[in-house]
Amino acid sequence: MSVASRIRKFPFWSWLWFILGALYFILPLYATLDFSLRMERGAIGFKAYREAFADLEFLETFGYSTLLAVMTIIVSVTLIVPTAYWIRLRLPEARRLVEFITLLPFVVPAIILVFGLIRVYSSPLEIPFTEIQIGTPLTMLNIGRFHLGTNILIVAGYVVLALPYMYRSVDTGMRTVDVRTLTEAAQSLGASWYTIIVKVILPNVRSALLSGALLTFAIVVGEVVLASFLGIPAFGPYLFLLGQHRAYEPSALTFTTFLITWAAMGIIQLVTGGQGQTAGAH
């Protein structure tokens, strides 16, 4: 479509609202960028970025958070994809209930989640209504200096926090391609469950999975409450601390995380380009 015909299609008011909306998002971002470039008095430069990236702790915490994010994505995908698939396929009446459960992380504040997690997992496994206890508390499960228990705990917490986003992306993806009918079509052609899932379902929900994964990544990398209370060296608490001591570097890092997120979105667009079209009438 040519630019001229576009303008004719979108009259004045549409443009006005579009620009206002865009400004609402872009202005703060621009302010952050502008501020982060003014570390040296009277000059525009990347000093804040150089200093921020030079900090070893930045690399460590960001790397650690990335690892946590990847683990969270793996766990939530293995948990949610089969669940959402089975509900679409065989238990449509359970959808409302599961949707409600996936919304709970919005209703229950993260701080409550933290204390719940600690309370449950820092005591030994108790067999209900008895005095019998088995196993060590999860929080004390360590391998050398590596706090395995805490890591399991935090990933579990992140899976819960990311649940609404992941479930919704996956479920919407499954609805748009109508996995149930696709499954039946494949079955009538003689396909086994393995073939159906690997050749038919996964390729068609791939873009939904990717967008769920991206959202999960963004949540985990920016998360502060859970990480602070469990006392783990993640990126969120680091940025928070940095913000209390420094002025320019946090802005630089914030802007950088934005860029990384956008890059990830761009990659998703590239990878899924031309795919993800829905079956159905045109």
Next chain:
Amino acid sequence: MSFLTLSNVSKRFTDFDAVKEFNLDVEKGEFVSFLGPSGCGKTTTLRMIAGFESPTSGTIRIAGEDITERAPSQRNVGMVFQSYALFPNMTVAQNIGFGLRIRKESEDALRERVDEMLSIIHLEQKGNSYPYQLSGGQQQRVALARALAIRPQVLLLDEPLSALDAKIRLSLRAEIRAIQRQLGITAIYVTHDQEEALSISDRIVVMSHGRIEQVGTPFQIYNFPETNFVAGFVGTLNTVEAEVLDSKNGLLRMDGVQFKTSQEEMKGRSAGDRIRMSIRPERFSFVTEQNRKDNVLDCIIENITFLGSVVRIQVKIAGVIFNMDTFNNPFLELPKIGDKHQVTCSQEAVMVYSGEASA
């Protein structure tokens, strides 16, 4: 022996009987339609043949083999869905070849069969297109080819044309029928469109509330409906309540006007019984010297509607309005609204059924 047999098949969903005591024999190469209103159990029956639902009781056999409990993937039954259900991530050729690949056919045999199917559905040029690049009609042809590529024993189609617009619906239904004849495949076709069922089928199964009302050729179903439901559902119908005057001679009375019928249904009724009387619009005609025989009825012209090849004239006989259809032609002399006329219909055209008139 028949090729596909359903014996006493029933399906109950928690507390609802969707299909009741369904019995049907389909011959090899036959094209059978399930026709009935929404919710009458057509899809459920079809899904039981495909294996997506398992019957609460009864057995299903294909070529003598009991397949009632067999998984859908082990049945060798092709299925065409209303929503096409093409795999969006695969090209047309990959979609058609999907079932063959699962059957581990060699690459050469696979390519040959895919090309053959593409030419049968006249989409030779579209092998490398993705489903979203095709029109709805083209997508459904690909879905048909995909189902047929595996040489299924039975082809099942669940309202395959209802997502398409009227023009394509007509041409594609003719194409489906032609391909089915060409390949000699046994087909079950679900539709709630009576015209579609009448035009495409060898036999029609008319269903209502999970039960079979009548099984017969389109000719039998249309001309000799066995139940009032079939008479009303297939084709247009004038239905009125009448009173038995003389059951031996087939005499009825409606609003003081006498009708004569030749139907057996009248036997064994006593004078004064209330009964349902039905007459198809095309069985009425204006009285001429030749046809002045039974049922000569005085009427007033109420309304005239053009329906293309047919002109529908509403006539008032006593206090009741009947539809009457005559073929359109340029020399037709139409009456004027309000004119008094005489119409007639043969005694065979007057169908009677037990029960009160509902409408």
